[in-house]
Amino acid sequence: MAPPTYADLGKDAKDLFTKEYNHGFLKVETTTRAGEKEEVEFKTGAVHTIASGRMAGNLDVKYKVPSYGITLTEKWNTDNMLGTIIEIQDQFARGLKVTLDSSYAPQVGKRTGKVKAEWASDSVKVNCDLGLDVGPMLNVAAVAAHQGWLLGLQTSFDTASSRLRGTNVAFGRTGHNYTLHSFVNDGQEFGASLYHRAAPNVELGAQLGWTVGDQSARFALATKYCPAKDLELKAKVDSQAKVAFAATHHLSDQLKLILSTQFGLNTLNEGGHKFGLGLVYTQ
Template identity: 30%
Template sequence: MAVPPCYSDLGKDASDLFSKGYNFGDVKLDVSTTSAGKTGFKAAATSHGDGPDGASRRVSGSLELKREVYKNESKDITVTSKWATDNTVNTTLTANNFGLENNKVTLEGFFVPHSGKHSGKVKGAYKRPHFHMTDEVQVKSEGVAVSATAVVKKCGFYAGYQGTYSQYHGGFKDSNFAVGFAAKDFSLHTTCINHGSHVHGSLFHSVSSKLDLGVALRWAAGADGAHFSIGSKYSCCPGTIIRSKFNSDGELGLSYKQELNSNVNVTLSAQVDTKALALPSHRLGLGLDFCA
């Protein structure tokens, strides 16, 4: 019996069509490797901005270390530490299948050395056939926030709920509900956010092993109409992926990913404002990924 995805992954097939493979206005470099001692290292650097002059751009980066400190046939403990150029340090400890089978516990700490600001999170996940539950408790200097989600699924149909109570926001911050249907090559997803003030919907269809298509709709209370997007992903040959998307604002997105070899990938992307072709509002992006 299949376990449903967690709430945050509902409708992920469609959302990935519109988010993955695009880095408009940015130049990104990702380098990852694993040592003989099974410690993973990942370095990332990004030059952000749209303007041609250097003053309008900013550069950020991060270094991440990940190590599996314990593992047997069913249990494992992993520690991840990440430092970013904005001088933030994030450390995470994840334990799987300790105490209860099919459970996951995560301890996360966030620290800003130069300001002394810090926070912590405790996350849990429990999954069984047809059921997936998560919870999170975040502790900050302003107070405590508690979030919980639950997803049930039967015969392809699913329903999920997400709620957040925040002490420093003075009550319930989020109350979201999702329903949908997912099959092997098709999914339909709808989310009502904050008691229906926003409604998001998506449709995903895997036409073949090479072609995926998707449609996304967003509506907000008081808006004149809905915002829509259509997207596609085409694996024309081994190592080559072409993506495209177009939305109701007239923005056309294109992406081309090429696997140069087993360790190097390059991604080129562009966003064209079809309503203002003569204006310099178009954006380009470049991504390089090295993995050893």
């Protein structure tokens, strides 16, 4: 099994802190599939921002051609942005995926694009992407794995000035029920995370961070508890005394309802509490 991408290092802990927390939004998502082999996927989403009253929506249509290793995705959102993603898997070389990601804003006539490549083996995964704009940035990342240990490196190269624009290093360990992750971003930001599945229905997570120049470090704790197969309860707290809760009720195998809230322990009497509601349907 190939190691994760650099962006997915520590993903278990990240998901514990971010997924299902929709406070401040009313959100509806649907994912459906069609075709004899379910080769066509339709994904829609609508988000209402409670504070501003703004409504945003998006529509994605994905079509797969497995015999040629091609996946085509067309995107549209209410900002009138059109996007096209073409992915080609294992056609140029085994383990190699090449992606063309482009977008177009017809109201202003602006086009952007990016070429991405990913190569994976059992012990190494390499990613790179290059923008198609003037003076593009070349981003390169690699992760190596050995007996549960992970080492990652990420850097960006400015082709216009021929200079490196930052180097990030990550180191971690993955076990059957835990994940440790640490990183250094350009020698300025230091951080670590821990994920532990303490029991079949209990998950625990912790995050630590410090930036050069800050007086104190940042930290956060999170947990997830599943008292029943159709109910998930989550909670988290951080060093700024912000507390958040989320509850997910699986109404059926395809439909789930998500309720979330966030408030500050230091500002309980000042208001500013956030609430969120989400409805997700996946076929």
